[in-house]
């Protein structure tokens with residue numbers, strides 16, 4: 001330190017002390033002023049030559065420099081009432097060879113307005129940080145979490161947490177409505193790209209001739225229309241139903257994944273981008289590769305991390321948790337108290353095939369919650385196709401006519417168990433109401 005200061009001439013040191021934003025006072029070990037800068041003197045309304053050598057308490061109202069010397073302990077931003085204002089001075093003891101030889105004081109804020117200004121600036125900055133945090137937290141919270149405790153879902157969650165921080169492409173396969181997009185969003189939100197865009201594109205709904213421009217952008221000679229890969233720069237692109245992507249575009253996508261460059265339509269110019277690629281397919285991509293409908297090189301580039309989201313019927317143990325989550329969500333939305341689920345309803349839901357997977361379940365629960373007028377969801381509130389119980393209709397003995405008659409009786413019996421309205425049953429079975437009555441009579445139902 002001594003070495004450093006050697007390079008500063010007294011004139012330089014004086015300039016620093018005189019023109020720095022702070023006010024300075026230096027006292028000896030008897031708390032007598034040995035230096036005070038001009039700005040501080042002006043504020044105190046004293047002449048410098050008159051105060052040098054004076055006891056600091058005589059010059060500066062409520063000064064505590066003597067205490068700092070006595071105790072050898074610094075006071076940082078300790079409020080000091082002076083001339084009708086509070087200021088926040090720092091008072092530091094000065095040691096030479098382990099002995100206190102004096103102290104110096106500097107005032108960080110000249111007066112309370114100064115303090116208020118800085119304070120409100122800090123306050124505003126903190127509020128902004130708070131708001132940002134809140135919106136980040138809100139977006140994280142608004143991200144519906146992947147519900148389910150089945151082995152399959154637990155494994156998926158584990159894999160997501162491991163791969164999210166990387167930049168690796170991920171292939172997500174599963175039936176419609178099974179939760180592929182939710183997985184993709186979770187990967188993005190758990191990565192350090194979470195504040196950057198998450199852009200998705202569904203290859204099955206964009207006309208093939210527009211797909212290339214949508215993905216890579218277009219140069220029209222004057223302007224560049226950004227494609228979705230560029231819009232996701234720094235963030236993540238989620239390409240849904242990649243199985244619908246034409247071969248030529250597959251090659252361009254492979255180049256982007258491998259080299260991080262894209263070539264917009266209408267130019268030879270290449271643009272570097274930093275976009276993470278997540279893709280999904282409703283059908284196993286390997287089957288398409290084997291059928292030569294999907295590029296092998298792209299498949300091998302994206303399949304190293306594959307999330308297989310199983311259909312709901314294969315993880316039916318997740319059903320109660322999912323049902324409860326959706327009931328809570330939709331009851332809260334509708335502003336009503338939560339409702340219970342009758343065990344017969346649960347049974348019916350557990351025995352359904354769920355071709356539309358979690359999305360179908362969500363839609364059904366939403367409708368039920370909005371239509372339900374009691375405290376419990378009963379079988380009556382279920383859509384008709386869910387009310388029938390599976391049964392063993394087949395009887396192995398008897399003639400074909402007898403077997404068919406038996407099946408007919410069973411079917412009608414089960415319809416009657418879940419539906420009181422005979423018109424509806426007749427309509428469902430494609431027979432007239434009178435035929436239905438005849439058959440009810442015939443089978444003694």
Ligand SMILES: Nc1ncnc2c1ncn2[C@@H]1O[C@H](COP(=O)(O)OP(=O)(O)OP(=O)(O)O)[C@@H](O)[C@H]1O
Pocket residue numbers: 144145146147148174175176177178179180181182183240282358359362
């Ligand atoms: N495990 C789950 N927990 C909570 N909600 C889920 C779960 N899986 C799916 N969902 C919800 O079901 C709906 C459908 O899910 P998502 O869109 O992720 O399915 P998808 O497989 O991408 O469907 P598609 O192939 O038809 O686009 C969404 O509203 C999603 O939030």
